[in-house]
Amino acid sequence: xxxxxxxxxxxxxxxxxxxxxxxxxxxxxxxxxxxxxxxxxxxxxxxxxxxxxxxxxxxxxxxxxxxxxxxxxxxxxxxxxxxxxxxxxxxxxxxxxxxxxxxxxxxxxxxxxxxxxxxxxxxxxxxxxxxxxxxxxxxxxxxxxxxxxxxxxxxxxxxxxxxxxxxxxxxxxxxxxxxxxxxxxxxxxxxxxxxxxxxxxxxxxxxxxxxxxxxxxxxxxxxxxxxxxxxxxxxxxxxxxxxxxxxxxxxxxxxxxxxxxxxxxxxxxxxxxxxxxxxxxxxxxxxxxxxxxxxxxxxxxxxxxxxxxxxxxxxxxxxxxxxxxxxxxxxxxxxxxxxxxxxxxxxxxxxxxxxxxxxxxxxxxxxxxxxxxxxxxxxxxxxxxxxxxxxxxxxxxxxxxxxxxxxxxxxxxxxxxxxxxxxxxxxxxxxxxxxxxxxxxxxxxxxxxxxxxxxxxxxx
Amino acid sequence: xxxxxxxxxxxxxxxxxxxxxxxxxxxxxxxxxxxxxxxxxxxxxxxxxxxxxxxxxxxxxxxxxxxxxxxxxxxxxxxxxxxxxxxxxxxxxxxxxxxxxxxxxxxxxxxxxxxxxxxxxxxxxxxxxxxxxxxxxxxxxxxxxxxxxxxxxxxxxxxxxxxxxxxxxxxxxxxxxxxxxxxxxxxxxxxxxxxxxxxxxxxxxxxxxxxxxxxxxxxxxxxxxxxxxxxxxxxxxxxxxxxxxxxxxxxxxxxxxxxxxxxxxxxxxxxxxxxxxxxxxxxxxxxxxxxxxxxxxxxxxxxxxxxxxxxxxxxxxxxxxxx
Numbered sequence: 069x070x071x072x073x074x075x076x077x078x079x080x081x082x083x084x085x086x087x088x089x090x091x092x093x094x095x096x097x098x099x100x101x102x103x104x105x106x107x108x109x110x111x112x113x114x115x116x117x118x119x120x121x122x123x124x125x126x127x128x129x130x131x132x133x134x135x136x137x138x139x140x141x142x143x144x145x146x147x148x149x150x151x152x153x154x155x156x157x158x159x160x161x162x163x164x165x166x167x168x169x170x171x172x173x174x175x176x177x178x179x180x181x182x183x184x185x186x187x188x189x190x191x192x193x194x195x196x197x198x199x200x201x202x203x204x205x206x207x208x209x210x211x212x213x214x215x216x217x218x219x220x221x222x223x224x225x226x227x228x229x230x231x232x233x234x235x236x237x238x239x240x241x242x243x244x245x246x247x248x249x250x251x252x253x254x255x256x257x258x259x260x261x262x263x264x265x266x267x268x269x270x271x272x273x274x275x276x277x278x279x280x281x282x283x284x285x286x287x288x289x290x291x292x293x294x295x296x297x298x299x300x301x302x303x304x305x306x307x308x309x310x311x312x313x314x315x316x317x318x319x320x321x322x323x324x325x326x327x328x329x330x331x332x333x334x335x336x337x338x339x340x341x342x343x344x345x346x347x348x349x350x351x352x353x354x355x356x357x358x359x360x361x362x363x364x365x366x367x368x369x370x371x372x373x374x375x376x377x378x379x380x381x382x383x384x385x386x387x388x389x390x391x392x393x394x395x396x397x398x399x400x401x402x403x404x405x406x407x408x409x410x411x412x413x414x415x416x417x418x419x420x421x422x423x424x425x426x427x428x429x430x431x432x433x434x435x436x437x438x439x440x441x442x443x444x445x446x447x448x449x450x451x452x453x454x455x456x457x458x459x460x461x462x463x464x465x466x467x468x469x470x471x472x473x474x475x476x477x478x479x480x481x482x483x484x485x486x487x488x489x490x491x492x493x494x495x496x497x498x499x500x501x502x503x504x505x506x507x508x509x510x511x512x513x514x515x516x517x518x519x520x521x522x523x524x525x526x527x528x
Numbered sequence: 529x530x531x532x533x534x535x536x537x538x539x540x541x542x543x544x545x546x547x548x549x550x551x552x553x554x555x556x557x558x559x560x561x562x563x564x565x566x567x568x569x570x571x572x573x574x575x576x577x578x579x580x581x582x583x584x585x586x587x588x589x590x591x592x593x594x595x596x597x598x599x600x601x602x603x604x605x606x607x608x609x610x611x612x613x614x615x616x617x618x619x620x621x622x623x624x625x626x627x628x629x630x631x632x633x634x635x636x637x638x639x640x641x642x643x644x645x646x647x648x649x650x651x652x653x654x655x656x657x658x659x660x661x662x663x664x665x666x667x668x669x670x671x672x673x674x675x676x677x678x679x680x681x682x683x684x685x686x687x688x689x690x691x692x693x694x695x696x697x698x699x700x701x702x703x704x705x706x707x708x709x710x711x712x713x714x715x716x717x718x719x720x721x722x723x724x725x726x727x728x729x730x731x732x733x734x735x736x737x738x739x740x741x742x743x744x745x746x747x748x749x750x751x752x753x754x755x756x757x758x759x760x761x762x763x764x765x766x767x768x769x770x771x772x773x774x775x776x777x778x779x780x781x782x783x784x785x786x787x788x789x790x791x792x793x794x795x796x797x798x799x800x801x802x803x804x805x806x807x808x809x810x811x812x813x814x815x816x817x818x819x820x821x822x823x824x825x826x827x828x829x830x831x832x833x834x835x836x837x838x839x840x841x842x843x844x845x846x847x848x849x850x851x
Binding site (some may be wrong): 153166220223224226228229230231232233234235237238365366367368369370374376377446447448449450451452455 | 753
């Protein structure tokens with residue numbers, strides 16, 4: 069077939085010329101076939117490219133969940149916990165006075181060292197997160213102030229001066245009013261980033277799916293057109309292209325669905341449990357600190373209602389941990405469903421997750437019982453009997469608290485493992501998808517061009 | 529008909545009798561406790577203004593009952609129990625505090641309580657010490673939780689309507705505590721532009737509210753918290769009563785009491801209004817405590833606990849009696 073010659077007398081632009089040629093070729097069957105072949109190839113390549121790009125994006129987001137934001141969120145939780153733990157250890161050591169056990173002192177020093185080290189690490193990883201940066205700066209500024217106050221408290225206490233107790237209460241106030249809220253805000257910021265990475269990793273790759281459906285539809289239409297014109301049922305090239313396209317689309321849907329399921333599991337059973345367990349651990353640490361400060365302050369600070377401020381704070385903390393019992397009947401048995409341990413128990417799965425929590429609840433109940441005995445002794449004027457019930461080695465509230473802390477630590481380790489394995493499963497589902505999609509799409513495009521080429525050759 | 533009416537009247541009378549009996553038998557503690565607590569808070573706020581509007585009938589709240597060693601029901605109650613229950617402070621250095629090293633309570637107030645225990649029970653160690661917060665002093669006496677309160681408690685006209693006081697055992701007054709070399713010299717214009725710390729709800733706070741001398745005021749939960757703020761450089765001076773200020777000065781050699789006390793407050797041992805025999809007994813103990821001039825137990829305790837920081841006291845306050 070001959071091409072119509074452009075009029076040599078008029079000057080035309082190259083674009084105009086190309087458009088005219090396309091128009092002209094569209095009027096002939098081989099020309100139409102060429103256009104169809106080009107469009108099919110372009111659609112398949114575009115599908116492959118969009119799929120590779122979006123899948124790589126999601127894989128990067130799920131990598132960020134596992135390798136970056138979750139560890140940072142866990143580190144922030146550790147900063148939060150080690151600060152609360154330091155405060156509890158400082159109060160406990162203070163109560164023991166000159167006979168401060170070496171283990172308590174070491175625990176305090178380890179907590180402060182860990183918090184400082186993790187703050188440096190967090191500072192190096194907070195690029196662009198303004199909220200986190202501010203909290204880290206505040207924590208870095210306030211931590212030395214706090215440790216200074218604790219040392220003043222210790223020095224005065226060793227001199228036998230009640231001023232030491234006032235310093236310790238002041239240090240405790242700085243911890244509760246400045247440091248812990250900042251550590252909590254940092255934890256929230258890091259956990260918020262984890263949530264963002266989850267959302268990025270779990271969002272459906274709509275552009276890739278749309279491109280796939282479009283490419284598949286175009287292939288179907290081309291084959292139907294072919295069948296109508298030639299009465300031939302199969303064009304092998306187009307068929308191969310369709311198969312490649314369908315495989316990529318199916319792989320994309322199942323791969324992403326599996327990844328999403330894995331990540332959702334890791335969130336539901338890992339990240340969410342970790343959050344509640346961290347809160348529970350902080351609540352138990354603060355209740356323990358309050359318990360010690362009640363004996364240090366000895367009625368020096370009262371609530372507006374005239375009750376001891378630290379004893380009421382202990383009760384509030386215990387209420388958050390296991391739920392407040394009815395007024396005169398001591399709470400016992402299972403924790404309230406909306407309390408931290410109640411929620412953690414509901415989220416825990418498997419014996420590995422549930423067992424430490426069951427034990428923790430039992431030990432909290434024992435702690436509460438021993439606390440009541442210690443308070444009764446102190447309120448009855450028997451400070452010297454109350455003290456060993458709180459800081460003694462055996463049968464003390466301190467012993468119960470240590471067990472609770474250890475069990476919550478075990479539950480946290482278990483949930484961390486659950487999180488990791490579910491997230492790794494999810495991540496694994498996306499392995500090879502980006503590269504596979506690209507290769508298959510290119511092969512499909514080549515097959516489509518070959519299929520159209522076969523038809524074209526019939527016109528020569 | 530008349531029989532039935534009579535029966536009805538009898539039933540009504542029986543019901544009235546039963547109710548009266550029930551009222552008489554019911555322990556009055558619950559409503560009383562609630563009432564007295566409300567009364568205590570009202571009294572506490574009234575006490576702060578007592579200097580302004582003392583009732584006409586109360587001119588000499590420090591006057592107490594004459595001493596006697598005769599056993600009445602209250603002394604008998606303590607003897608039967610075998611222990612004296614005393615409400616004390618455990619945070620006031622040199623008055624009533626628990627030494628963190630020995631875990632023993634000690635101080636001027638504690639010595640006084642032991643002297644009462646020795647007189648009544650023959651043994652200074654037969655005491656149960658309860659830590660009673662400031663705002664629980666009157667309720668604890670009214671509820672019978674403690675026999676006596678020896679806790680730097682000021683005698684005033686509002687309180688003598690709720691509790692009975694012994695004769696005054698110490699005279700103190702609001703005073704300024706400042707670092708050595710500070711330009712603050714007294715409760716006067718040297719406070720201008722300075723930051724002053726005082727305990728929330730204390731006499732110091734109400735004095736500063738009526739005349740601040742140009743100072744800004746920081747209030748804290750406990751008077752000892754003021755010394756922490758002073759050491760940290762957050763405030764320039766502390767206002768509290770001289771007795772507690774002496775306890776603060778004893779903990780920090782670089783601060784001192786400056787100027788004269790600008791109020792007068794007498795401390796007394798507080799007891800339940802009904803325990804008149806105990807009041808007389810405690811006054812008898814105080815008579816012995818004051819007797820002996822420079823070697824009296826009072827002067828010995830003063831020298832032991834207070835003389836280093838609260839100088840210039842040569843004798844205990846003179847007792848006053850109203851009967």
